[in-house]
Amino acid sequence: MDKDLVQIRFEGKTLDCRPDTTVAVALWENGVRVLSHSPKYGSPRGVTCARGQCTACLMRVDGVPNVRVCELPVRGGMEVARQDTGAFYGPAMQKSLSLGSALFPVGFYYKWFTKPAWVSRYFLKTIRPLTGVGRLPAARALPSAPATEAATRDLGSVETVVIGGGPSGLEAAARAGGRVLVLDENTLPGGQRAAALQAVAQETRGGLGRFPVLAAAHERLDRALADFAAGGAEFRPGSRVIAGYHPDGLLLREGGDLLTLRFGSVVWAAGALDVLGLFPGNDAPGMIGPRALYRMVLRDGLDLGGRRVIVIGGGLDFWLSATLLACRGAHLSLVVTETGWQTEVSAAVDHKWPLHTGLVLAGMSAVGGTSIQATLAPRRSSPGPKLSELRMEGDLAVICNPGKPAYDVLYQLGSELVLQPERGGYLPAGADGSDLGGILPGGRPFRVVGEAAGIRPGSPDSSLPEVRHP
Ligand code: FES
Numbered sequence: 001m002d003k004d005l006v007q008i009r010f011e012g013k014t015l016d017c018r019p020d021t022t023v024a025v026a027l028w029e030n031g032v033r034v035l036s037h038s039p040k041y042g043s044p045r046g047v048t049c050a051r052g053q054c055t056a057c058l059m060r061v062d063g064v065p066n067v068r069v070c071e072l073p074v075r076g077g078m079e080v081a082r083q084d085t086g087a088f089y090g091p092a093m094q095k096s097l098s099l100g101s102a103l104f105p106v107g108f109y110y111k112w113f114t115k116p117a118w119v120s121r122y123f124l125k126t127i128r129p130l131t132g133v134g135r136l137p138a139a140r141a142l143p144s145a146p147a148t149e150a151a152t153r154d155l156g157s158v159e160t161v162v163i164g165g166g167p168s169g170l171e172a173a174a175r176a177g178g179r180v181l182v183l184d185e186n187t188l189p190g191g192q193r194a195a196a197l198q199a200v201a202q203e204t205r206g207g208l209g210r211f212p213v214l215a216a217a218h219e220r221l222d223r224a225l226a227d228f229a230a231g232g233a234e235f236r237p238g239s240r241v242i243a244g245y246h247p248d249g250l251l252l253r254e255g256g257d258l259l260t261l262r263f264g265s266v267v268w269a270a271g272a273l274d275v276l277g278l279f280p281g282n283d284a285p286g287m288i289g290p291r292a293l294y295r296m297v298l299r300d301g302l303d304l305g306g307r308r309v310i311v312i313g314g315g316l317d318f319w320l321s322a323t324l325l326a327c328r329g330a331h332l333s334l335v336v337t338e339t340g341w342q343t344e345v346s347a348a349v350d351h352k353w354p355l356h357t358g359l360v361l362a363g364m365s366a367v368g369g370t371s372i373q374a375t376l377a378p379r380r381s382s383p384g385p386k387l388s389e390l391r392m393e394g395d396l397a398v399i400c401n402p403g404k405p406a407y408d409v410l411y412q413l414g415s416e417l418v419l420q421p422e423r424g425g426y427l428p429a430g431a432d433g434s435d436l437g438g439i440l441p442g443g444r445p446f447r448v449v450g451e452a453a454g455i456r457p458g459s460p461d462s463s464l465p466e467v468r469h470p
Contacts, residue, residue: 006076018301023069023080024050024057025300031370033285035059035069036082042095044366046285049274050292050300051185059083155181157262161250162233162269163241163409166191167224168450169269173233174224176267180233183252187237189228190221192271192291193317195298196324197221203327210347213316213458214323241270244413247442265445268410272403272424272451281364286372287397290317297324305329310374310392312361313400314338316458321398326353333392335359335376359390364397372397405452414441423454 005016008023010032017026024035024047034044035057045056050070060083061067069080113123160176162169165184169191173182188194197218201208208215228235239259243251252259274289276282288296296302304325311322312335319341322334334348334355348355362377374397376390405425411417415438417426428436428448437447451457 006074008074008076008078008080010080011082017074019074019076021074021300021302022050023059023061023072023074023078025296025302026074027069027080028296028302033366033370034082035285038283043283044285045283046287047296048288048292050288050295053273152258152260155252155259155261157248157264159264160267161261161263161265162267163250164191164269164271164450164452165189165235166193166269166271166450167220168271168452168455169267170224170228172267172269172447172449174227174231176233176265178264180231181261182228182233182235183239183241183250184235184237185240189235189237190225192294193217193320194221196294196320199298200320200323200327204323208323210350211319211323211344213319213341213344217316217320217458241409244409246412246414246440246444248444250409263444266413266440266447268407268446268448268452269450270406270409270452272405274399275401275404275424276399277361277401279361279363281366284364284366284372286366286370286395287364287399289403290321290398290400291403293321293324293398297328303328304396307331307396308333308394310335310372310394310397311400312337312374312376312397314341315400315402315456317403318400319344321400322348322353325398326351333394335361335374335392337361337379356390361399362389367393371395402456403451405448405454407452410446410448410452413444413446415446420454424456425454427454 002016004019006019007014008017008026009015010027010030015026015030017030027035028047033046035047036045036055036059037043038045047070048054048056052068052071057068057070058066059069060081061069061072062079065083114120158181159178160173160180162173162176162180162182165182165186167190169182169184170189173180182189184191186192186194197214200214201218208218238254240253241250242253245251248262248264250261250263252261274291276287276289297304305328307330309325309330310333311318311325314337318336322332325332332353334353336345336355336357337360345355345357356376358379359376360379361374363375365373367373371393372395373391373393376392378388402424405423405427407417407426411426415428418429419425420427428438436453437445440446
């Protein structure tokens with residue numbers, strides 16, 4: 001065994017792993033793509049968000065259930081196991097449910113058999129367990145360490161708190177007066193794409209000019225970092241805001257600590273979440289969004305050299321993912337599903353990256369244990385000769401769609417939100433400009449900026465307000 005590797009146990013096997021990565025990436029590198037199964041149909045689930053925001057990577061670690069392994073560092077001697085070896089009624093019932101799924105659409109129990117009350121009670125009691133109650137493997141002794149209470153500290157109050165340290169948050173912080181605190185989950189300011197932009201700028205040795213969308217994003221990042229450094233705002237790394245209490249309270253988590261903070265005004269710059277989209281097989285293991293890719297490659301050191309990676313979509317994240325993967329030696333298959341990226345398409349063709357246009361993603365399916373297959377159909381409105389359906393297989397697929405604005409804490413702070421599909425999610429009512437704002441219940445001013453306001457970065461014509469592609 002390489003002396004730099006550590007060993008973990010996974011369901012009876014010994015796996016050699018890099019020590020400086022997460023359990024999810026270590027499993028991926030050892031050919032384990034399926035981390036869990038959905039409780040209802042038993043569908044396989046692989047790493048999805050890589051940031052502790054979903055349930056796809058819940059596993060049992062050293063006997064402790066429900067551990068999110070996408071953020072758990074590898075440690076030699078760990079015992080890791082899938083925890084959902086059977087659904088409540090077993091695999092046979094899962095299969096039957098799967099066959100009859102059209103009869104039980106998502107949320108059907110909110111609409112059907114609701115009256116009279118006794119029918120509803122009976123219905124929920126008998127049917128609902130089918131939809132989401134799993135069964136853990138036989139109980140094992142849990143580690144005997146006593147439960148520790150998270151320490152809670154109070155950070156006092158600041159005049160302005162900026163939640164999110166990407167370019168939009170840094171720009172807002174540089175403009176704000178008084179004591180300004182920027183909270184961000186990452187260790188350095190710059191946001192979710194910063195490490196990827198800096199890596200491709202360095203690894204292409206100034207070649208970003210071929211991709212104007214990347215050059216513009218990198219320039220903006222540099223400017224925002226410089227302005228922020230020149231100002232007096234403070235950056236708090238590794239800080240995740242987990243709750244808001246109106247009128248002016250925030251609860252933060254930093255490692256194992258909980259912290260409280262009060263603010264005079266708040267800038268919500270929390271960015272957006274990956275959205276894979278609606279198509280058959282959109283939960284197949286082996287498919288991630290670009291933000292998860294950046295984390296797995298740059299935070300966790302996932303080596304995709306020599307791997308077949310399919311990148312589908314458009315926008316800044318599409319070109320950033322493709323360039324990052326090319327720099328790291330992946331075998332690319334690119335499918336540009338948007339129009340309006342002629343300069344970048346020409347640069348990709350010059351680089352001899354296999355590239356397709358005029359297609360849309362029609363479905364995904366897992367192939368064997370470690371591959372994924374994309375089915376691409378001709379876009380109806382495409383000019384020219386009719387294309388036929390295309391299938392391509394890869395070790396990983398990265399789906400680059402416009403992100404979904406994060407809004408949960410803003411909602412908890414009392415902001416009234418309405419669904420605005422053209423901006424990709426729930427946003428404060430009355431949105432008509434690029435930045436949104438108003439007064440929270442209790443009188444504290446707030447602003448929403450950047451992707452959290454539904455503004456898509458790096459649209460082909462950045463002089464226009466960024467427009468979402470439906
Ligand atoms: S929480 Fe781990 S992949 Fe989403």
